[in-house]
Amino acid sequence: MSQGIPFPNPAPISLGAIKASCRACSMHQLCLPMGLDDADINRLDQIIGQRRRLMRDERLYGMGEPFRSLYAVRYGHFKTYQINASGEQQITGFQMAGELLGMDAISGDRHHCDAVALEDSEVCEIPFARLEELFGEVPALLRHFHRIMGQEITREQNVMLLLGNMxxxxxxxxxxxxxxxxxxxxxxxxxxxxxxxxxxxxxxxxxxxxxxxxxxxxxxxxxxxxxxxxxxxxxxxxxxxxxxxxxxxxxxxxx
Amino acid sequence: MSQGIPFPNPAPISLGAIKASCRACSMHQLCLPMGLDDADINRLDQIIGQRRRLMRDERLYGMGEPFRSLYAVRYGHFKTYQINASGEQQITGFQMAGELLGMDAISGDRHHCDAVALEDSEVCEIPFARLEELFGEVPALLRHFHRIMGQEITREQNVMLLLGNMxxxxxxxxxxxxxxxxxxxxxxxxxxxxxxxxxxxxxxxxxxxxxxxxxxxxxxxxxxxxxxxxxxxxxxxxxxxxxxxxxxxxxxxxx
DNA sequence: CGACATTTTGAGGTTTGTCAATGGGTGTGG
DNA sequence: CCACACCCATTGACAAACCTCAAAATGTCG
The missing domain is CATH 1.10.10.10 (Winged helix-like DNA-binding domain superfamily/Winged helix DNA-binding domain)
Structure with missing residues (x-):
């Protein structure tokens, strides 16, 4: 089976572990802890919630559900999509390891789209309220979070260019x-x-x-x-x- | 002339004023200071930079220019657009009073699109470095800033739905x-x-x-x-x- | 192996783009 | 004040890109 070539469980962590450790995660260079020193990564580790495994086609969150957490993809792939009034769906992005899911929900208190696993995947849950508390203590984390949100904005602008012009x-x-x-x-x-x-x-x-x-x-x-x-x-x-x-x-x- | 019906200079402030005052601005219910108490609005006022007037077709910032400030539209209208490798342009949004310009630049250190006034307009300059300092002191401001960025993300997702499906x-x-x-x-x-x-x-x-x-x-x-x-x-x-x-x-x- | 889902390929139709000509508004200069 | 040029908008005829419908081929999973 050549199914799993690119993403064979990248972090060699004991499978029984419930809490994620950013330090040990192979994605920490790309993900939220990027650029943090060891002390700050430890503080981030403190607030990271449970890891969650999803099977193919399983839904991480759905449109309209209350927003509590962001999710960092540990391995696997996801798609996010909106459904409009007439029931048509539009996929707004494909997410892979090291990318953040759920930012669209920050504007309201509810998720604005569905997120579904494209294959067996795992995410780290990041309770947003606790993350916000940490922002006050770790300015580097806040700056990086803003960069990530800014990246999402420019990514979507690129898709607009693609859909509108190409x-x-x-x-x-x-x-x-x-x-x-x-x-x-x-x-x-x-x-x-x-x-x-x-x-x-x-x-x-x-x-x-x-x-x-x-x-x-x-x-x-x-x-x-x-x-x-x-x-x-x-x-x-x-x-x-x-x-x-x-x-x-x-x-x-x-x- | 019925040209100016909707936006006759909404804030009756002395025209000579260089610094903006959020309190006196008619847009403060929609703009960055939304939901702040008087003390916090004053702190925001401290960091707001100069107001800047633009004529029709004048450019507020251009793609590739270094990012220093966000801009809040006081009155008038703007368009933002990207230009791709082959020179085609795609307008990514139209902004009106009370809306924030420049968030796409937060991901890098440079603006990712051009912003141009559609009519004679005025903006408040918000130096981003000073805004970031203020985030540590005014948590309500940070939360609202996140909501605004989240709104921009969902707005763009709605445009993706429009361009992809309709x-x-x-x-x-x-x-x-x-x-x-x-x-x-x-x-x-x-x-x-x-x-x-x-x-x-x-x-x-x-x-x-x-x-x-x-x-x-x-x-x-x-x-x-x-x-x-x-x-x-x-x-x-x-x-x-x-x-x-x-x-x-x-x-x-x-x- | 068989049922079902996904993908490929073909034929024809629809929407929207392209090209071209015309109309109308605005500003400038005689 | 009018004539002219220029820009923007409208309208028509035609073409092209992509969608829809249909059927066959291939892959997947029990």
Whole structure:
């Protein structure tokens, strides 16, 4: 099974542990404790709640539920989506290890979207009230939290640009290049990874249909840009893919 | 001239004043000082920098410029937009009095988009470093700041839903209903307002062309949903417009 | 192995974009 | 004051991108 290549339980911690330890977590360079010294990491450890495991398709939180905690992804992948009045869903993001879930709920007291595990995953629960208390004591933590929220804002602006301005081909290239960069930042291959989400999820995220995604995969394959087997992707020509993502090159519709 | 109906300089402060006073500002119920007691508002006043006036089309900040301050809109309107590698621009939002500009820059040290005045406007400069200092002393301010950032995140998610899932007609209805609600929250008419932005800006924001916007305006007019004169809009049937925005009703393409 | 879900591929339709021409408002200079 | 230029908006005809519907192929899981 090549299912688990990129994320084989990254933190070698005894499985029975209930409390998370940021120090021992392989994601602490990317996650909330980034840049904190040992003393401050210990203080953060104090307030981190239970770890929580989720099975594939299990929901971490749902729209309208009261907001109590943020969640840091330890391993696995999630998707977040909104559902509008007419019942249509829009996926607003895919989250991987080291990323924070739940920030949309900070504006109100309730979650504004659903978060669902795309595969068996684990998160650290971070009670927000306790985190806020800690902000007063650890200014570096507050600054970093603001950076993370700012990052989320710019990430979403980039998606707006994608949805508002780009054609299907460019959207899909941006999607692949983005995944590539995020895996690279985590020490995994930037050219070989498995898509954790269905074609339908990708299409929904990119404002396209499942058929369009399938056709784009076929087109990129035919052009020798990528190789695809099931959900495993290999980027054959990352540079050209980046050029398509940047809009400086195109991939002709027909061979 | 009916140009200035909604925003006739809302704060009757001596024009020579250099420093802003949040207390005297008509927007303090919506803006950063929301919910603060008098003592805390005074502390906020201490750190607020100069007010800055901008003419129509003048730029408040540009992409790539170093980030020093957030800006609160006192009166007037702004647009923020990104420019991608191929030079295409995407408007990420329209800001009006009481709203905060510059939060996208918090993730890095540089602004991530351009902010331009849509009409003669004025902002309060809020040096971010001093604001961060104040967070330690005024927890209520920090909490509210987090709410504002969270609001920005959910706002952008709503735009993602709009761009990813809705057809042109629904997008435009959402746009009008959103403006209506924001003017209502500021004490202005929810059914009569002037569009501060060009058709081109609206189209860019909604992921449509200027021609599509023009056709949608004509269609809505023909259906008796709205009345339009140049940039002045009157919502004749707000309820039906809301239904179209919610996706529960449609406005037939041909009469 | 069989039932079900997911993905791929094809054909045709719809929405929206593109291109082009016209109309109207505003400001400037004669 | 009018003529002209310029910008923005409107409208029409056509084209292209993408969606919808349908069917077959492939993969997944009990």
């Amino acid at each position: 054609r299907a081909e460019q959207r899909f290239a941006v999607f692949l290049v983005n995944l590539s960069a995020r895996y690279a930042a985590r020490g995994y291959s930037s050219t070989d990874f498995g898509l954790r989400m269905s074609r339908e999820d990708i299409g929904n995220y990119l404002g396209l249909t499942i058929e369009s995604i399938s056709r784009l995969l076929s087109r990129f394959k035919k052009q020798g840009l990528i190789a695809v087997d099931k959900r495993e992707v290999h980027l054959v020509e990352p540079a050209r893919l980046k050029a398509i993502a940047a809009g400086t090159e195109q991939c002709s519709p027909m061979a | 057809r042109a007609e629904q997008r435009f209805a959402v746009f009008l209903v959103n403006l209506s609600a924001r003017y209502a929250a500021r004490g202005y008419s929810s059914t009569d307002f002037g569009l501060r932005m060009s058709r081109e800006d609206i189209g860019n924001y909604l992921g449509l062309t200027i021609e599509s916007i023009s056709r949608l305006l004509s269609r809505f007019k023909k259906q008796g949903l709205i009345a339009v004169d140049k940039r002045e809009v009157h919502l004749v049937e707000p309820a039906r417009l809301k239904a179209i925005a919610a996706g529960t009703e449609q406005c037939s393409p041909m009469a």
